[in-house]
Amino acid sequence: MNEKSSGLLYITDEISPRLRLMADTFKEVARRPSALAGGVFLVIIILTSIFFPFFYSVDPLDVNLLQRFIPPAWQEAGSLTYPLGTDNLGRDILARILYGSRVSLVVGFAAVLVAEIVGIILGLISGYYGGKIDNVIMRIADIFNAYPFMLLTISVMAVLGPSTFNLILVLGISDWVTYARTIRGSVLSLKNKEFVEASRAIGTSHPVIIFRHILPNVISPLLILGTLRVGSIIIWESGLSFLGMGVPPPMPTWGRMLAEGRVYITEAWWLVCLPGFAILLTILSVNLLGDGLRDAFDPRLKNI
Amino acid sequence: MLMLPGDASDQEIEELREQLGFNDPLHEQYWRFAYNAVQGDLGNSLYFNAPVMKIVLERLPASLELAIAAMLVALAIGIPLGIISAVRHGSMLDMGSMLVALFGLSMPHFWLGIMLMLFFSVFLGWLPTSGRGTLAHLIMPALSLGLPLMAMFARLTRSVMLEVLNLDYIRTARAKGLKEIIVISKHALKNTLIPLVTVAGMQFSAILGGTVIIETVFAWPGLGRLVVQAIFRRDYPLVQGIVFVLALIFVGMNLIVDILYVYLDPQISYTEDK
Numbered sequence: 001m002n003e004k005s006s007g008l009l010y011i012t013d014e015i016s017p018r019l020r021l022m023a024d025t026f027k028e029v030a031r032r033p034s035a036l037a038g039g040v041f042l043v044i045i046i047l048t049s050i051f052f053p054f055f056y057s058v059d060p061l062d063v064n065l066l067q068r069f070i071p072p073a074w075q076e077a078g079s080l081t082y083p084l085g086t087d088n089l090g091r092d093i094l095a096r097i098l099y100g101s102r103v104s105l106v107v108g109f110a111a112v113l114v115a116e117i118v119g120i121i122l123g124l125i126s127g128y129y130g131g132k133i134d135n136v137i138m139r140i141a142d143i144f145n146a147y148p149f150m151l152l153t154i155s156v157m158a159v160l161g162p163s164t165f166n167l168i169l170v171l172g173i174s175d176w177v178t179y180a181r182t183i184r185g186s187v188l189s190l191k192n193k194e195f196v197e198a199s200r201a202i203g204t205s206h207p208v209i210i211f212r213h214i215l216p217n218v219i220s221p222l223l224i225l226g227t228l229r230v231g232s233i234i235i236w237e238s239g240l241s242f243l244g245m246g247v248p249p250p251m252p253t254w255g256r257m258l259a260e261g262r263v264y265i266t267e268a269w270w271l272v273c274l275p276g277f278a279i280l281l282t283i284l285s286v287n288l289l290g291d292g293l294r295d296a297f298d299p300r301l302k303n304i
Numbered sequence: 305m306l307m308l309p310g311d312a313s314d315q316e317i318e319e320l321r322e323q324l325g326f327n328d329p330l331h332e333q334y335w336r337f338a339y340n341a342v343q344g345d346l347g348n349s350l351y352f353n354a355p356v357m358k359i360v361l362e363r364l365p366a367s368l369e370l371a372i373a374a375m376l377v378a379l380a381i382g383i384p385l386g387i388i389s390a391v392r393h394g395s396m397l398d399m400g401s402m403l404v405a406l407f408g409l410s411m412p413h414f415w416l417g418i419m420l421m422l423f424f425s426v427f428l429g430w431l432p433t434s435g436r437g438t439l440a441h442l443i444m445p446a447l448s449l450g451l452p453l454m455a456m457f458a459r460l461t462r463s464v465m466l467e468v469l470n471l472d473y474i475r476t477a478r479a480k481g482l483k484e485i486i487v488i489s490k491h492a493l494k495n496t497l498i499p500l501v502t503v504a505g506m507q508f509s510a511i512l513g514g515t516v517i518i519e520t521v522f523a524w525p526g527l528g529r530l531v532v533q534a535i536f537r538r539d540y541p542l543v544q545g546i547v548f549v550l551a552l553i554f555v556g557m558n559l560i561v562d563i564l565y566v567y568l569d570p571q572i573s574y575t576e577d578k
Contacts, residue, residue: 155547239412239414267424280410286404
């Protein structure tokens, strides 16, 4: 803000501030080995989930009852045809885990995006206009908070019926409160600052003030908060899937693989171990990156 | 679920709709629910054909038992771990316990449950896989619900404690020549507890929500497993009743937390003119 107010410095600066911010972000993250590891791993996971059909084009739905319960290749009874073994219907586990990664990543990131958008809009309105609107929005937030997240999602999913779109919508809408509260707080502390008053004085309309002048100043903690939430959302997605309320069959999901494998826990340990490792690795890398971003940019969020 | 034979006549269907009150306007149905609910009547379960309140009260103790056990596990391991990490800041012990906490946060609790089951029941044969009754039945469900929360408490305790340990009054206490153990357990811990109580109160509802999956994994006869079954049986009055009761418990927990503040922090007061 200081740079913006002293116009000279702003103009002579050759690199655009946005680009510099991105470069700074990258530098800060790269300085922390654990965050860097998390980030690199997450990129690898995302790239794998997009491009794996070029390297491993096995149909995850291909049933082969003669090849049931083959253990992973490193076991004695395993074979290289099925690197991670097969399940109770002889389906290839590696292929199912790879397809499952798409579901978890898409639902995880999309739900956080929905939550961010709803939370940001409601938080901005609530903080900027104050008064009655603020009161209504914050009381709705209280109602959402008075309701265990898991119960809310499963009861709504039960009514709406399982589909990917519903899942993203339900997870996203259940999770907007934290974002709205955070952004409302920052807006409250900003809205009486000189630069907001100045633009109001020259007759700028409210929506322009909110989105052009206030939003860019309050959005960075929200992005960090979002990264921190992706992990929990993926856990809930796999949990709903485990209960049979997630993305509908036949699409393989990590949660459903665990639910199906649980029945054969005494015969085939790999059915319950491997999809869980996939979840663990994905969330571990998201969390490492999120922790690093938070420590670097917004230590105030430490307790969330 | 079919509530009438497949060849029921339109008139029979209409009679059932009337009897269940589906023909009334929505706000009237809602008013009737609220009116009865405050008198302890949550309607009848379609599947069990019994009052929802009775079924819920039968199953509630099992869920509470599990939730409280999980909370105890989380607090009893998480807080000491956090304190040790803060006091020995930067040591191997600190890094080790924070690594454990990170894994705890990154692991879906139901997978943890399945892994415990695989290890302790299938490989070692020490603990029963499912059901409720003895203490042995409680161990695995409580651990799998409690460990992710333990991770959260450990991280929170550590970060709050680190902040508190830098404050002036701690330096004063040390300068007075008090033993380190007294400085930490008497002076620092008290101020660390306030945010912990808030989070513990809020997380109690997360635990109740978590019982939905964990009870299904371990066939624990509580409300969580019942609500999943009720959803699949389309027993909506029962779903509604369970959700209602759990939300009540949650609101009650928040109230208790608010009252606890006053005891923990004399600076907080709910009377205006103080």
